[in-house]
Amino acid sequence: MATRRALVTGSSGFIGFHLSQRLLADGWEVLGLDAMTDYYDVTLKERREAMLNQSPNFRVVHDRVEGAGVMDGLMADFHPDAVIHLAAQAGVRYSIDNPESYVEANLIGTFRVLEAARHHKPAHLLIASTSSAYGANETMPYAETQKCDTQMSFYAATKKSNEVMAHSYAHLFDIPTTLFRFFTVYGPWGRPDMALFKFTKAILEGKPIDVYNHGEMARDFTYVTDLVDGIVRLIDAIPTRPNAASEIAEGDSLSPVAPHRIVNIGNSQSVPLMEFIAAIEARLGIEAQKNFMDMQAGDVPATWADASLLMRLTGYKPQTAVQDGVAAFVDWYRDYYRC
Template identity: 55%
Template sequence: MGKVLVTGAAGFIGFHLVKRLLAQGREVTGLDSLNDYYDVNLKLARLRQLEGNPRFRFVRGDLADQEAMDRLFADGEFQVVVHLAAQAGVRYSLKNPYAYADSNLAGFLTVLEGCRHHQVRHLVFASSSSVYGANTRIPFSVHHNVDHPVSLYAATKKANELMAHSYASLYGLPVTGLRFFTVYGPWGRPDMAYYSFTRAILAGEPIDVFNDGKMQRDFTYVDDVVEGVMRTMERIPSSDPSWSGDRPDPGTSYAPYRIYNIGNNRPVELMRFIEVLEENLGKKAVKNLLPMQAGDVPATCADVDDLMRDVGFKPTTSIEEGLGRFVEWYREYYGV
């Protein structure tokens, strides 16, 4: 595979991916801006887990800094780029929309340009289940149309897919987009519901439960996501000879471009998710039941048939097992 660049290396998924790549003996450069969207100390703690490995180099930088990104690509001689850095969060996009244009659009363009000009063999990038937006046909398939996003965050992720396809078409850059479904686990993001729920329950504070807890999510454990990323990194896409402009398939292309879902394929109702969390914490939650929030969708579920067919993998970790591991980590990290 050669040298690998992972953007968002101090982030939740990026940290776990880098750790896995280093364990396999890969040479990895990690890029992260270490912004303060959430606790920077958590990001630094993740990086400390990676320090000292001679095959890891950390670079602090901003995706939107064109000159710095060009130097990074020129010096790095990367064979594979895994682009995970982004401004995350559906709800935050309602408060600070410009952050999404800077990071998710301008930032992604510098990655595409770097890959184009420096002979990167494969670009793998993080999309999101949020792109399915107003779709109600379950399970969500990469072969479904996704032209009706319901948040700016989702719109930027859909834009990333379009931008990536244009570079695959124009320059023959092999690109794979991965739509992640509600990723959770140790070292997770504090802005995610399960993380904030855990803090509040242990503190005896109420938790906000939207849509009266009736929302369903395809919760996907982080190790399963990393396994999916690792396998797709090794599978460089090529042109699909069966693709037709008369009946355009959104999931494949005449260009070297593919989209995959990485989800558990087993949606869980939010209230059940909270119950499992309560069981692991040994404490009941005080629930503040609220209506659906703007930008949310009632249910997500991933069709992973393409992922299974092409890379032979399907996420399998149950929420009982995954939340148990998260709570164990949380208690150790915070000393509670």
């Protein structure tokens, strides 16, 4: 049986690294694409990539996904069975000050991916979206069939745009496409701009942590290997264009006119922010100094995933408890930074 091939954009990023590791462990051949941008410490990306390079079935190209001809050339040469597009400019708050970087990486970059898939059709195109796409929606848990037109940040707006762009290509060119909405992913090798990383660093340095909305927030925290499990299982849950809308099961986000589906990957529980902070304090054995602040622009008070569609499609449900996931991150952080 021929070795399956995956092209992973953003392979040296937090999620891309963990996903590539898992695919390699499962026997896939992986081609990574990463621009190694300096949005955060490039050394962290280099160390993740060095670990991936230990596998003979991994190779990486350093270039920008939005570069003209980059994705087209890679797909023409590599002939991937699955394309998992994770490369993006991340961060809700950064999008307020640097919106142009989101246009380039998230909008133009995804356009390049879609164009390459149009010409070199993979068996399945999978694209990262975000729970931020639910925007101001108040009905929880969030279900994929909800209308989502009230995004609260430019980051979220670009990701929702990716979903719509992908739908048009799936419809026009019959490209089987799944978009997965992430819910506050955390774990070892995480990004320094994320709350868990920032909180852990500040507490160990004896500095106060900023707690927004005076702690009245909740998130569906999803451990990174749970997320990766969901993505890997979705690779073989390939959407097909239905013959009629009546063929679509209740609760399924499958498009009535395209092989296109949106799937939540979340832990299916909304954990209060103060409980999350308490888990960090417990593992460190240090009580945090807390600086309670108002809600930040572009943020939402709570997220909560309905992950029943993921279960129906794959038989899988993320299940890592916050206390266990936080402990794993804290242990990694203290080992990595020798503190």
